[in-house]
Amino acid sequence: MKKIISLILALAMMLALAACTPADNGDNGGGEGGSIYVQTNAFFAPFEYYDGTEIVGVDVEIMEKVGQKLGKDIVWQDGDFGIIIDTVKVGQLADCGAAGLTVTDERAAKVDFSTPYYTSIQYVVLPAGSDIAKKTASGVEYIVWEALAGKTIATQTDTTGWIYTDGEINATADNDYGYDGVLYGTGTTHQPMDNADVAADALGTTVDALIIDELPAKYLTSNSTKGLTCYPLYYSGAEGEADSPVEEEYAICVTKGNTELLTAINEVLAELLVEDANGQTQIEKMVMQHMGMSN
Amino acid sequence: MISVKKVTKKFGKLTVLRGVDCEIKKGEQVAIIGPSGSGKSTLLRCMNLLEIPSGGEVWLEESLISAPDPYLHPEIIKESSTYKTLTKNGAEDACELIVNERKLKRYEGLGFSGALKSYTAEHGIGINSARQKMGMVFQHFNLFNNMTVIQNLTLAPVQLKLKTKEEAEAKAMELLRRIGLEDKRDEYPSKLSGGQKQRVAIIRALAMDPDVILFDEPTSALDPEMVGEVLDLMKSLAKEGMTMVIVTHEMGFAREVADRVLFIDEGVIKEEGPPSEIFDNPKNPRLKDFLSKVL
C-alpha cells in the first residue's frame, strides 16, 4: 500500500509540474490571506476527532492559533493516516500534517518537523479478564513486551504502535531491521487494523491486546461498555536497571523548505508549552479538556 | 430503373456473387428464383446496399448509389500509378491487362483517388436518399416492435420531411383501408398475425411513394393460410404497374405475376427470360434440375 501511495503521489507531482496548475497560488508562501491546508486522520482523539460532522481536537486548536498568527484560514483534509507524510512531502495538496505524528528518522527525511509538543507513552489495551501479566514499579502498573509473547497483538496500520510491534516481532540482527526484536520467534501474531476502534471491537475474541498511544487508549477504555483496561507498555531493563516506558514525541510536520509556516508553528507551540504556576502547560490543559477531564 | 453492373460480393473467403449484370426497367415485375444459397437474396440486398458490393456498381436511374468500381472505367484506370508504370515499361494495352488481372493496388496515387472522388461527386447520390425511392419488404417483416402500426407507417415520411404528420397519417389510413386493417392502427406489431404484419410492412414501403419495391422472400416466414392475402396484395400492386423485384420460392406466383424471371445459381445469372420460357422451356441443366425439385 505504501509503495502504491508513493507512486501515486509521484504521479501527482509529475502532473502538477507538467500542467503547472495554479494550485500553488502562493498559499504556502508569504503574505496575508489565503489558506493553510492541513492533512490529518481524524480518528485520533483527543488530538483530532469528529464532533458530529466537525473535526475538533488539540491539533485543531494549535493550528487555529497558527492561522491567526499568519492571518490565514485553516482547511482540514481528512484521509488515510498512511498518506499524511507523503502528501505533505509533495506539498501539492497540503502544507502541513497534524495528526499526533511521532517524529521518526524515516519521516524526518521526507518532511520538516516542528518542536515536539507532547510526549506519549505506548499503551496496551486489554479485554476484560485478560490473563496477560502486569508488573508494578513505584506505584505504576505496566506491561512489558515479554508478557505479550505468543499473543495476537492489534495495532493501527502505520502508527507508531504498528512500527514498534512490527519491529519487536520481525527484527533480528541478521535482517534488514538490524536489531534483535524482543518478540522475535515467539509465535506472536501482529494484526494491523484500519483503525483502533475496529481493534477495540475485536479485543477478547480474535485479538488479545491492542497497542496504541496513551490518550486514545484511555479514551477507548473510558468510553467502552465492555470493561476494557489499559496499561503502559515498558521495555524490560537490562540486568540491574529499571524497566522503561515505550515513549514517543508528537510534532507537526511541514513540507520541507516552508520555513515561514514552520516558524509560526514553533512560535505558537512555544507559547503553549509555557508552564503555569501549577507546572501545567496549555497543551496539557487542552488534552485534559478534550478528554472530558478538565477540572 | 436499377442497373446492376458486374456486381460481386464476398463474405470473407466465401464468394456469393460472381459478377452479376442485370437491368430492372420501370414498371417491370422481375422475379428472382434459384436454390437456397445461390445468392438471390444477396443480389436483392446489394440493390439497396444493405449488402455493400465487393466489386461492381449499382445504379438507380442516372445515379450511382454504390462506390464507383474503377475496373468499369478505363479513364479512371489511366490515372493509376500501376497503369503509368506499365505504359512506361512499354505495355501495349495496359488498361486491358489491369482489368483482366485485377492489378489495381490498395493505393494508386493521388490522381487516381482524385478521379474516383470526382466521378462519385458527378454521378453519386447519397444512399439514404436513394433508399427513399426503393422500398424493401423483408422475409421476417421487421416492423418496428416499439411502435404502433400507424407509427410504423408514418415514422420515415415524417422524419425525412417528405410529408407533414397530417399528410403522412392520411396516407397511412388510406393504405390501411386498402388492406382492410384500419382498425389496427393503434395496435403494436406483436398483436398482428404474420399475414397482417407482412401486409403492413408492404404498405410501410408504399407510404414512402417509392419508385420500386424490393421483396426479399416475402412469404417464406408465413403460415400457408396467410400466404394468399400477401400475394393478393402484391398482385394488385403489380397490376397498378409498380416496379417490383421479388425474390421468391412461389413459382406459381412468379409465373403469374412476373414479366421476367432471373434464375440465379452459384452467384451468377444462369438463365433469364419471360416466365413461359423459364418454366415451360428451360435450357440450362441446373434450372431444369431446380424446377424438377420445386414444381
Next chain:
Amino acid sequence: MDFFDNIVRLLTTEKYMDMIYQGLETTLTVSIFAAILGLLIGTVVAIVGISGNSKWMLLPKLICKIYVTVIRGTPMALQLFIMAYAIFAIRGFPQEITAIVAFGINSGAYVSESIRAGILSVDIGQTEAGRALGLSGATTMIRIVIPQAIKNVIPAIGNELIALIKETSIVSMIGMYDLTQAAKIIGSGTNMASYIVPMSVAACFYLAIVYILTFGIKFIEKRLRAGDKR
C-alpha cells in the same frame, strides 16, 4: 441485550442521527450524480463500440476499448485514490466532484457493456428496416433500436446502480463524510466506542436504499412492458 440497547441508544440520540443523515446525504449525492454520469458515458461508449468500422471511428473505438479494459480491470479503490490524489490533486477541489467523477467513470465502463449487450440483442432486422426506409444510422439508433434496447438493459443497469451505491462506501478512504464514515465516527472512541452497532445501523440504511431502488426498477420494467402491450 447490550447490542439492541445500543442500537436504540444510537437511534434515539439526535447527535448520532444527525451524523447518519449527513453521511446519507453524501452517499446519495455521490450515487445519484455518478449514476447519471455513468449512464451518459456508458451510452456514448456503447454506441461508439458497436458503430461501423469506418476509419473515423478507429481512434474513438480504441480509446473506448482501453477505457473499458482499464476501468474494469483495476480496483475501484485505486481509481478513487488516483482521482483524489493525482488527477484532482488541487487544493480546495470539492471532494464530492472527485468522487462523482471517479464513480461515474467507473460505472460508465460497466454500464456501457450492459447497453452494448442490450443494443446487440435487438434484432438486426429492425436496423435494416429503418435504414432501408432511408433513415440515417443515428435516427434508426435513436428512434428504433435504443427504445427496444432499454427494456433489455434496465435490469442490468439496475444491478449496476445497486453495486454503485454500495461501492460508494469507500469514499471515506479519502476522508469524505458518507454513511460509512458517519458509522465509523459514531463507533470511534470519542462516541460509542464500538463499531458493530453503528455499522449495523448503516448497513440497514444501505439495505433500505437498495430495496427502494429494486422496487423502483421493477416498477419501471413493468411500465415498459405494459407500454409494449405484450
